[in-house]
Amino acid sequence: MTDDKRRRYSAPVVDGIGKAPSRAMLRAVGFTDGDFDKPQVGIASTWSQVTPCNVHINGLAEHAARGADQAGGKSVIFNTITVSDGIANGTEGMKYSLVSREVIADSLETVAGCQGFDGLVAVGGCDKNMPGCLIGLARLNRPSVFVYGGTILPGQGHTDLISVFEAVGAHAKGDLSLIEVKQVEEVAVPGPGSCGGMYTANTMASAIEALGMSLPGSSAQNAVSEEKAADCEAAGAAVLKLLEADIKPRDIMTREAFENAITVVIALGGSTNAVLHLIAMAHTVDVPLTLDDFTRIGQRVPVLADLRPSGHYMMSELVAIGGIQPLMKTLLEADLLHGGCLTVTGETLAENLAKVAPYPDQQNIIHALDKPIKATSHLRILRGNLAPDGAVAKITGKEGTFFRGRARVFASEEEATAGIMDGTVVAGEVLVIRYEGPRGGPGMREMLTPTSAIMGRGLGQDVALITDGRFSGGSHGFVVGHITPEAQLGGPIALVEDGDEIVIDAEADTIELRIPEAELRARRDAWRAPPPRYTRGVLSKYAKAVSSASLGAVTDGD
The missing domain is CATH 3.40.50.2300 (Response regulator)
Structure with a gap:
């Protein structure tokens, strides 16, 4: 056996008379x-x-x-x-x-x-x-x-994939024709x-x-x-x-x-x-x-x-x-x-x-430290009675840092998207998309389709969206994801009802459901977990093994 420390793993596979069969196999693939x-x-x-x-x-x-x-x-x-x-x-x-x-x-x-x-x-x-x-x-x-x-x-006209998602929302609003959406579709991903x-x-x-x-x-x-x-x-x-x-x-x-x-x-x-x-x-x-x-x-x-x-x-x-x-x-x-x-x-x-040169003087992409786009992080970790174990918001400041609204509750991404596109969702509401967490989904889907529909319909400044799912990097607007505990585990997001007041404060880093504590307890006592959506295959195995989003949604133990 070799004493070459660089070969500590391959040597046991290929060295010595006993490994002739291994070498024979490897010769067939080019060794x-x-x-x-x-x-x-x-x-x-x-x-x-x-x-x-x-x-x-x-x-x-x-x-x-x-x-x-x-x-x-x-x-x-x-x-x-x-x-x-x-x-x-x-x-x-x-x-x-x-x-x-x-x-x-x-x-x-x-x-x-x-x-x-x-x-x-x-x-x-x-x-x-x-x-x-x-x-x-x-x-x-x-x-x-x-x-x-x-x-x-970039695609033609400084477009990309998110341009296509948002064009679909703009079509639902009536701002783009089918032909115009297709024109974006054809050039955005070159x-x-x-x-x-x-x-x-x-x-x-x-x-x-x-x-x-x-x-x-x-x-x-x-x-x-x-x-x-x-x-x-x-x-x-x-x-x-x-x-x-x-x-x-x-x-x-x-x-x-x-x-x-x-x-x-x-x-x-x-x-x-x-x-x-x-x-x-x-x-x-x-x-x-x-x-x-x-x-x-x-x-x-x-x-x-x-x-x-x-x-x-x-x-x-x-x-x-x-x-x-x-x-x-x-x-x-x-x-x-x-x-x-x-x-x-x-x-x-x-x-x-050490030898890296600075950016060119005439560039507007990266701001100076003393002239930031936002003085503190856009990634806000929120807690409160809606997310006692934490939630992750993406607040750049362009959306504002405070939102108060009435809940509009959906049990899946598809239901929420339909509600946005058909006009059910209106300004001043907090969209609640639940049972989309790591275990409940299962798989913790991204909410790119509904967030893009919100932006395309011109509601980006007027509604908030919260979910136990997650978001695409392409999502923007007043969005809060990774709410834990998730709905499937009986987290408070499972207890929200249409019309409940929700307050999100990205300065104080809080997310609160404004209903009496006694009402919250009564809803919790009445709640029952829905059956698993998958009982066979990889999604079933994942749902049984996955940890909370606040722990990284890992599958090899906490």
């Missing part, structure tokens, strides 16, 4: 005599024709494999799944979206653990690819690098890459770079570009250096690194899904991270990026001025980041940022 003495680098590809986010990733995986091979390793490409939130949104199929995060993590761990890969590169494009890959890499704790598949380019604003994919890519698990610049590159191909090759080579130095994910994914990720997400005005995913990722490496950490960090970190959905610009426009590296350097110099955190370069965050 030669010399390859058996090299560290094996698994390249986890999320390629699929399912979605434009991932349709190009087969080529990126090949670049990563080339980088690993040229650096002295032996690459092996394997696949994991992806699903498309953008395609499935508003349908029953969307219940599988958050589940896919767990399937990706499980499959990556399963293949690498079985095959004995010494190190890994994971290439992901769509929302759940990123946290799924990171959870899998963290469980294995072998030298690893994550590569983001890159952002899509090719490969993840959704173009600071939606969940770009948010999580940025968070992972700030965490130190991607090479500098990986989060801000166009999907089809020389820079992205080079990033993949560099990632393959970087794994060999990490193997030599024995640097593993748990060395990088520390408490301070997660605080860096939260800071960058806030500064970018990122998706509420980052709360869910970062807590889940931290859980995997035994780093205590809670909703309260987002509040604590958010009190001192401003929103600086004027990016969609609440802002104007797209990720490709941020790419053109330097990506997130100059922003991170600004935050570091303001003592808002931990510069001593180790990264996949083998150097610290501060060392990586």
Whole structure:
């Protein structure tokens, strides 16, 4: 057996006379005599024709494999799944979206653990690819690098996928004809890459770079570009250096690194899904991270990026001025980041940022620290008698920070969407969408279809929406999700009735149901849990295993 510490996992699979059958199998997939003495680098590809986010990733995986091979390793490409939130949104199929995060993590761990890969590169494009890959890499704790598949380019007329969702709402209001909606549909998604604003994919890519698990610049590159191909090759080579130095994910994914990720997400005005995913990722490496950490960090970190959905610009426009590296350097110099955190370069965050140039003078995308878009975080953790275990709001300030209204209650996303589109929902109401939590849905669907319908119908300033489900990174408006405990578990959101007064205060961080306590107790005594919506298959298994959204909706125990 070898004493090469870089081959601690592959050597038991291929070394010695007893492993001749293993070597015979590997020769059939391209191994030669010399390859058996090299560290094996698994390249986890999320390629699929399912979605434009991932349709190009087969080529990126090949670049990563080339980088690993040229650096002295032996690459092996394997696949994991992806699903498309953008395609499935508003349908029953969307219940599988958050589940896919767990399937990706499980499959990556399963293949690498079985095959004995010494190190890994994971290439992901769509929302759940990123946290799924990171959870899998963290469980294995072998030298690893994550590569983001890159952002899509803007559609004609500065459009993107959210433009299409909102066009549907505008048609329901009568502002757009069917022909005009089709015209937006035809041009808004022009090719490969993840959704173009600071939606969940770009948010999580940025968070992972700030965490130190991607090479500098990986989060801000166009999907089809020389820079992205080079990033993949560099990632393959970087794994060999990490193997030599024995640097593993748990060395990088520390408490301070997660605080860096939260800071960058806030500064970018990122998706509420980052709360869910970062807590889940931290859980995997035994780093205590809670909703309260987002509040604590958010009190001192401003929103600086004027990016969609609440802002104007797209990720490709941020790419053109330097990506997130100059922003991170600004935050570091303001003592808002931990510069001593180790990264996949083998150097610290501060060392990586030392030679980064500032943004060009003539740019309006990233605001100066002394002229923020919002002085504190847009991610508000709310508590009150409607969400005793917490809820996550996305309040940029453009929607206001206070809402008082009468409840309009729906038991599913479909019912709510129909109510918005047919005019049932009116100004001054708080839409309550329940039984959409991790266990009740099951799967905690995103509410992109109803939030887009609200915006399209011109109600963005006039109604609020609360749910035990979650939101797309493309959602905007006065929205509160992740309400816990969820309705399926008898949380207070299950007890709301039409006409109840609800008060949401994003300055005091409270969410209250204004009814007498005696009435609330009576409703609780009368409440009975509805039967599970699924009793077989993956959704049933997920519902039985999943934890609360406030704990990251993990499935491997609390």
